[in-house]
Every structure is written in structure tokens, then in C-alpha cells.
Amino acid sequence: MNDSTTDSTRPLWIALLLLWLSGTALRLTILAVPPVIPLIHDDLHLSQTQVGVLTGLPSMLFAFAAVPGSLLIARTGALAALAIGLALTALGSALRGAINDVLWLYAMTIVMAAGVAVMQVTLPTTVRLWAPRNIGFATAVYTNGLLIGEILPVALMIPLTLPLVGTWQRGFVFWSVPVAVIAVLALLLAPRGANAGAPSRRRWWPDWNDPLIWRLGIMLGSVNSMYFGVNAFLPDYLTHTGQREWISAGLTALNVGQLPGSFILLAVASRLELKVWPFVASGATCVAAIFGIIFGSGYVTVACAAIMGFAAAFILILALALPPLLAAPDDVHRLTAAMFTISYGVAVIVPVVAGISWDLSHVPASAFMPIALCGIVLIALAPAIGRLRRYGT
Numbered sequence: 579m580n581d582s583t584t585d586s587t588r589p590l591w592i593a594l595l596l597l598w599l600s601g602t603a604l605r606l607t608i609l610a611v612p613p614v615i616p617l618i619h620d621d622l623h624l625s626q627t628q629v630g631v632l633t634g635l636p637s638m639l640f641a642f643a644a645v646p647g648s649l650l651i652a653r654t655g656a657l658a659a660l661a662i663g664l665a666l667t668a669l670g671s672a673l674r675g676a677i678n679d680v681l682w683l684y685a686m687t688i689v690m691a692a693g694v695a696v697m698q699v700t701l702p703t704t705v706r707l708w709a710p711r712n713i714g715f716a717t718a719v720y721t722n723g724l725l726i727g728e729i730l731p732v733a734l735m736i737p738l739t740l741p742l743v744g745t746w747q748r749g750f751v752f753w754s755v756p757v758a759v760i761a762v763l764a765l766l767l768a769p770r771g772a773n774a775g776a777p778s779r780r781r782w783w784p785d786w787n788d789p790l791i792w793r794l795g796i797m798l799g800s801v802n803s804m805y806f807g808v809n810a811f812l813p814d815y816l817t818h819t820g821q822r823e824w825i826s827a828g829l830t831a832l833n834v835g836q837l838p839g840s841f842i843l844l845a846v847a848s849r850l851e852l853k854v855w856p857f858v859a860s861g862a863t864c865v866a867a868i869f870g871i872i873f874g875s876g877y878v879t880v881a882c883a884a885i886m887g888f889a890a891a892f893i894l895i896l897a898l899a900l901p902p903l904l905a906a907p908d909d910v911h912r913l914t915a916a917m918f919t920i921s922y923g924v925a926v927i928v929p930v931v932a933g934i935s936w937d938l939s940h941v942p943a944s945a946f947m948p949i950a951l952c953g954i955v956l957i958a959l960a961p962a963i964g965r966l967r968r969y970g971t
Contacts, residue, residue, distance in 0.1 A: 729833065807946075865950050
């Protein structure tokens with residue numbers, strides 16, 4: 579790393595800690611839902627369609643609320659937008675169980691997901707402002723927090739949280755408390771540089787005619803589609819191929835496999851900034867792992883799922899570092915908002931196409947073909963990165 583402080587009054591480690599904590603807040607409240615879906619289903623008498631709506635709302639908001647998040651940053655500043663995102667996430671999550679009604683649950687889930695969407699747009703901007711000489715490393719730090727935030731509620735909700743608090747409604751409040759605490763810490767401890775949180779009349783609407791926006795959005799959408807697609811179709815695929823006993827191990831390997839990749843990038847991310855070969859190598863690894871899942875079985879499937887998670891984490895972190903590397907400080911929010919809008923749009927479409935492929939062909943493995951194609955698209959787009967210049971060079 580090239581600098582030890584973000585400004586004259588705050589050590590770099592404080593900014594990195596806040597980024598890591600904010601990264602965990604991106605997923606803590608969202609991933610508290612899957613473990614208690616059977617309880618919600620029974621209490622609110624949900625249909626499977628309603629369960630699908632509940633689990634799909636966050637991804638939809640991630641796409642729709644990204645550009646409004648850019649507007650919020652432009653009007654209030656990065657720090658205020660981050661605090662607002664954290665506050666909305668905590669409030670919406672805590673109130674999800676306040677009334678035993680499915681429409682109320684949906685409404686508060688929308689509030690929560692809107693807060694997360696704002697945070698997702700804000701964090702690359704804060705990376706650029708708080709750690710301008712350590713962008714790759716700082717991105718790896720908050721993405722590592724995101725991955726930890728995915729694992730903790732899934733692992734602890736049933737064995738620890740529910741015995742402690744008693745109900746799924748209180749469980750949602752439990753996981754909202756750390757998010758609210760992080761909001762307070764951000765306001766108290768964030769770097770106080772000239773641009774760290776000051777509002778301005780900056781532009782906020784993305785330039786949709788810029789090819790860079792679409793290239794980066796499709797690249798991020800490709801890795802999101804591969805990761806979410808394999809998560810979605812692996813259980814049914816293993817069931818239809820007589821390997822139901824490997825579902826838990828496969829999903830665990832896919833998700834926990836991301837952690838080693840994030841830890842490695844903590845050490846080497848700065849050396850890989852704007853390099854083409856990590857995207858190409860990781861994309862090829864994802865494609866190979868997907869075919870390993872299709873043609874393998876048992877431990878081979880589990881190993882390939884872990885490799886898939888590892889490579890996907892590499893791509894995700896390096897892709898999230900691109901907006902603060904390539905855009906001027908006042909434009910990071912616009913580029914990031916467009917990138918997330920496109921990427922989550924892609925991530926919604928690809929699994930639908932994969933499901934249609936399975937339904938029409940009646941061949942389970944066909945669902946993985948559109949998912950694998952995303953890796954090939956990523957490889958095809960990656961060489962353009964080598965022609966891009968980081969801001970200020």
C-alpha cells in the first residue's frame with residue numbers, strides 16, 4: 579500500500595474497517611431470510627409464488643434503485659448517502675415482522691432492499707474518496723465483508739439467533755441492530771477529507787451511450803449470473819440426476835469457496851488492477867467448473883462448485899474495483915449506478931433463460947448452458963480492459 583492515512587485526522591485502517599463493516603451490512607439482513615422461510619411460510623400461509631416474490635424483491639430493487647442511489651450521492655454526498663442506505667436497511671429489515679401480513683412484509687423488504695441498493699452504489703465512491711491510493715485493496719476489503727455477511731446469518735440464524743430471541747420476527751430485528759450500529763460508526767469515524775461527505779450539484783444520470791458502461795455492466799452481470807444461476811439450479815439438477823445427498827455440500831462449497839479468493843485478493847488486488855489476464859483466467863475457470871458440475875458427480879461436483887465460487891469471487895472483486903479506478907471522483911457514482919442496473923438486469927434474465935432451456939429440452943444439464951455462456955462473454959469482453967486508462971493517468 580502506498581499511503582497510511584486517508585486524510586490528516588483518520589488512519590487508513592479506520593476507513594478500511596468501516597468499509598469492511600459496510601460490506602457485511604450489504605447482506606446481513608437479506609441472508610437472514612432463507613433459513614426462516616419455512617417459518618414465514620407457515621405463519622403467513624404463503625404460496626410458493628409468494629415465497630418466490632419475497633426472495634426476488636431484493637434483486638429487482640438492486641437494479642431499479644441503483645440510479646436513484648446515484649442521485650442521492652450527487653445531492654447529499656457519499657457519507658450521507660451511505661448512512662441513509664444503512665439506516666433504510668436497518669429500519670426496513672427490523673420492521674418486516676412488525677405486522678403479520680404478507681403485503682407489509684413485501685413493503686418493508688422493498689425499503690430494506692432500497693437501502694442496500696443505495697449502499698452498493700455508494701461503496702465504490704467511498705473507496706475512491708477514502709482510499710484513493712489503495713482502490714484494489716479497499717475493494718477487496720469491503721467485498722470480503724460482503725461475503726462474511728452472506729455466511730453469518732445463514733449459519734447462525736437457526737442454531738443461535740432463534741433460540742436467543744424466540745421468533746423469526748425478532749430474528750430480523752436481531753440482524754438489523756449491527757447495521758444500525760454501523761451507520762452510527764460511519765457518521766462518527768468516517769474520514770473528513772474535503773470530498774468525503776459534502777453535498778454538491780454533481781451530475782447523477784448515467785451516460786447510457788457510453789460503451790464503457792455497457793461493457794462493465796455486462797461483465798459484472800455475467801459473473802452475477804453464473805454465481806446466482808449455479809446457486810439456483812444446482813439443487814434441482816442434483817435431485818434430477820439422483821444426487822440429492824450432495825445438495826448441501828455443493829451449495830456450501832459454492833458459497834464458502836468465495837472466501838479463499840477474497841482473502842487472496844486482500845494480498846494481491848493492487849497488483850491486479852486493470853489487468854486482463856485475471857478476468858480471462860477466472861472466466862475460463864468458471865466455465866470449466868460448470869462443465870465439471872455437469873459431467874462430474876459426488877466429490878467432483880462439490881470440488882467444482884468450490885472452484886466456481888473461488889473464481890467468481892476473483893471476478894467480482896476486480897470488477898467492483900473498476901469504477902473507482904476508471905472514473906473521476908465526481909463520476910464514480912454515475913458509472914457504478916449504471917453498472918449495477920445493467921448487471922442485475924442481466925442476472926435476472928439469464929436464470930429465466932436457463933429455466934426455459936431446461937423446460938423446453940427436458941434435459942437438466944441444458945440449464946447450465948446459458949450460465950456457462952456468461953463466462954465466455956466475460957472472456958470476450960475482458961481484453962478491452964487492457965485499453966482502458968485509470969483516472970489521472
